Amino acid sequence: MPVKTEELSGKEKTAVLLITLGSQKSAEIFKHLSEEEIEELTLEIANMRMVSPEVKEEVLNEFYEICMAQEYISEGGVGYARDILEQAVGGDKAIDIINKLTASLQVRPFEFARKVDPNQLLNYMQGEHPQTIALVLSYLSSSQSAQILSKLSPDKQSEVARRIAKMDRTSPEVIKEVESILENKFSNLVSQDYTSAGGIDAVVEILNAIDRGTEKFIMEELEDSDAELSEEIKKRMFVFEDIINLDTRSIQRFIREIDNALWSVALKGASDDVKEAIFGNMSKRLVEMIKEDMEFAGPVRVKDIEEAQQKVVNVIRKLEEEGEIVTPRGGDEMIV
Template sequence: MSGKQKLSGKEKAAVLLITLGSQKSAEIFKHLNEEEIEELTLEIANMRMVSPEEKQMVLENFYELCLAQEYISEGGVGYAKDILEKALGSDKAVDIISRLTASLQVRPFEFARKVDPNQLLNYMQNEHPQTIALVLAYLGSSQSAQVLAKLPTDKQAEVAKRIATMDRTSPEVIKEVERVIEAKFSSMVSQDYTTAGGIDSIVAILNAVDRGTEKYIMEELELQDIELSEEIRKRMFVFEDIITLDNRSIQRFIREIDNNQWAIALKGASDEVKESIFGNMSKRLVEMIKEDMEFMGPVRLKDIEEAQQNIVNIIRKLEEEGEIVTPRGGDEVVV
């Protein structure tokens, strides 16, 4: 691959992963879907040589885009362009902003991200649940959680359901909703037409609300759509979240799980999760589980995920019984 050739976006991503090294690249892969991972893996495998100049160029481009994205989050596109012009010159600033909006995109309702949740609530609480759901799906989970928790109770579950079942929304609809909401705040907004909503979106929001709000919404959802409520509940606490638990809670649920299940579940666990688990076990038990992991050989991903989900179900059961506490947004911690 010659440094004089213009690299495609996929090639740049591959060069970036190669430059960052295997450990950091593995962490990035956790946030990609299977198709993206397969494409990048193939790209990396077919890449025979990367020159120092190409590595430097890709790193500089990546840094510039991250910097511009941070500026946009702080003050919008105009603010980012102004800062970049002062630092890099007008032409360079325009180039970076253009590449950013074309690839990473500026999310809809960006103006609302800078609005206090209470003020946002005042303007939106009388809107249709679908409108509220669309806006909250594009905001940060913490901000959306605060708004959702303070909505009238008759709207909370309805909005949560609409976020969970939301898929793609047409650009025309987003544009019209933005126009109406923007007019209320008399703010400038940069538009894009990305996908928002879905199960992951409402799970992130519910993970950030207080338990009382979560409990009410989940109970209402169970009455309205039992399958949807079960799917959301299954994702409310994931196996990797074990690292957020205190040692006493970890020690409590460890007693409920047999060694074979631990051996399978930990086969696909991160080093952080393993450290959290092994750090709360006896030395003898750790040795037994590690021996089981070594001698069982390769394990199907499906079996690993099933074992991890069984452990998560036990954790949630113990939490519901008040025996352990999982850290959640909106909770007050009493020592």
């Protein structure tokens, strides 16, 4: 007996959606999921009963409506999304869509701040305590945060960056208090659960988007004040997969510094794009040698691959510091 849409759980609807989209598109979606999520959805797909074309269409429409609602929320908030949806599908349907979405979507604090010019935000925040500034920047886009951080006084720049990196979880009461200073009417959007913000990944995103001079100053200050944190940030500033963003001259330059035996391990777990970037800048004979080494090496531990790739990244970072190569980042203006 065919399944009905109202009988399906959220996980089952996701399975129906993946079936409807087909194997290629589903494979792309799986790339963004955890191993546990992939296993659960694969099991759901395998156990899925007969799904009628009508159910597939209903699930697809529901997914589309939720995506549109999420886009409206990011553009102008929950109120704006509800108004637009009411005009499009009617009041009851709009409320139903919003309710489904907010069950899984947490509206981020400081929603209003992401729509304000960074220079205006800077005027409000530059006199605030570094911890307050760090909290707000953790919720903004990396480009906004980069603009604000680059214009803070030098003594605050590294301190704010350090506090973002050290930040883990902030209580809703603190978020509400800070948020109300900037815009009281948005304080009711804050979730009652503890909200994750900041962390090393957040400060890396900001530093990747900031101008190189400010980035260098902040990293030098952090190296003096917190060497361990500075090293952890450095490890994430340029990852092995970013090799594909380097220009040909830079790739050829750092290749000369890498031992062939290291390449045979580092490239084991590399993407096809990275392999193409590396092999495309080597001699045919060298490529054949490395490929033979990779083949005869057999299985290699993931830990060994990661260590080899980090050694390559360390060489790239060293050459960049010496001015031998340039790794493109946000805020850089490239002149050919």
